[in-house]
Amino acid sequence: MNRSLTNRQIWHWRIAIYFIFALPGFTIASWVSRTPAIRDALGATTSQMGWIILGMSIGAIVGLTSASHLIAHKGGRFVMMTGLSINAVGLLAVGICGTLLTNSMMLFVGLAVFGFGHGICDVAMNVEGTAVEKVAQKSLLTGFHAAFSVGTLLGSLAGTGAVRIGISVPIHLAIAVAVLLFTTLYVYRLVPAGTAKEAGDSKVKSMNVKERMAIWKERRTILVGIIVLGMAFAEGSANDWLPLLMVDGYKVTPAMGSFSFGVFVAAMTLCRAVGGKLLDRFGRVVILRASAISAIIGLLLVIFGHNHVVAIVGIVFWGVGAACGFPVGLSAAGDDPRGVAARVGAVSTVGYIAFLVGPPVLGLIGQSVGLLRALIVVLIAVVVAGLLSQAAKPLGAQTRKANDQKTKFESIS
Incomplete structure (x- = not known):
């Protein structure tokens, strides 16, 4: 990663990371706010919904455990943007499979994709956050996590509003996906490439899989x-x-x-x-x-x-x-x-x-x-x-x- 960043570039980078932290909170809250409607559409019991939601947990853990290898080879920006894009695909699948197709197994898979995208983005954005801290020489990670909480709050409010005015689940989640993708495309250019990328970085000796x-x-x-x-x-x-x-x-x-x-x-x-x-x-x-x-x-x-x-x-x-x-x-x-x-x-x-x-x-x-x-x-x-x-x-x-x-x-x- 290029260390000779101007103060303006560091500021833009910092603002971009605030938005990136807010986005996963927004998408998770969007999904959670529509779980009652999805449960009713599926006719699922509480126990069955528990098993369906497990798909998100499985996907997230796979994403979390594999993220460090991806970041070491591709860098934080690439993994964040990939994770958010996968997150969008998963959320769209949740809206379609949960209410239009009413297929529990496909919903499980959609949630697993959604969780995987969240998992790899979670690690990458925290890695990126620690990098911003070092360059800015300020403690910023708690503020970034506050942005996640704000994103969750906004997603919850949007979900409540969608329910009150009668917006269907697929349309609501499609709007949430549009917000996610447009924001991701905008902030992408503000984040320096190659954060935590070890391959080809002469300043930081690369770790092999065993060392990691x-x-x-x-x-x-x-x-x-x-x-x-x-x-x-x-x-x-x-x-x-x-x-x-x-x-x-x-x-x-x-x-x-x-x-x-x-x-x-x-x-x-x-x-x-x-x-x-x-x-x-x-x-x-x-x-x-x-x-x-x-x-x-x-x-x-x-x-x-x-x-x-x-x-x-x-x-x-x-x-x-x-x-x-x-x-x-x-x-x-x-x-x-x-x-x-x-x-x-x-x-x-x-x-x-x-x-x-x-x-x-x-x-x-x-x-x-x-x-x-x-x-x-x-x-x-x-x-x-x-x-x-x-x-x-x-x-x-x-x-x-x-x-x-x-x-x-x-x-x-």
């Missing part, structure tokens, strides 16, 4: 992955269960349950929006520890509050605490330019697994002890993440060199 796989054995990568696992679990559990646990645990109305989730998303988005400035001032370790403490306070208030007003206050602390863990962990994974795609990909995969596996596990535990008490598992995960915060400390040159030598040794052995 050996990154999963690195102590620091494992510890950062555990931090992200705990904080992503805190975020994912709220996304899936917060309205229901408020309704069941505190006997509030469904409207109040939805409001509670809105409070969580608002707190998390606002914290991410200012997170970059806080990181520049206090550093990763302090922010991660403060995030863990905030999430712990919030979870304790929600679990043991005995009053929905106290629980709402707890939700604010929970949202603030869950905001920065994932992006800060990814930023830490991107410290070493050699193998950046592999490390960011590994940490992204761990975080995504927490989003996918954590909430169902919480549901199984909640079936026996109740959802509020089940949150104790999330509490423990956040405590562990907070205790390991030191692992995210920025790498020095000597540490990077030692990591490089260790990766070489592990790949040989």
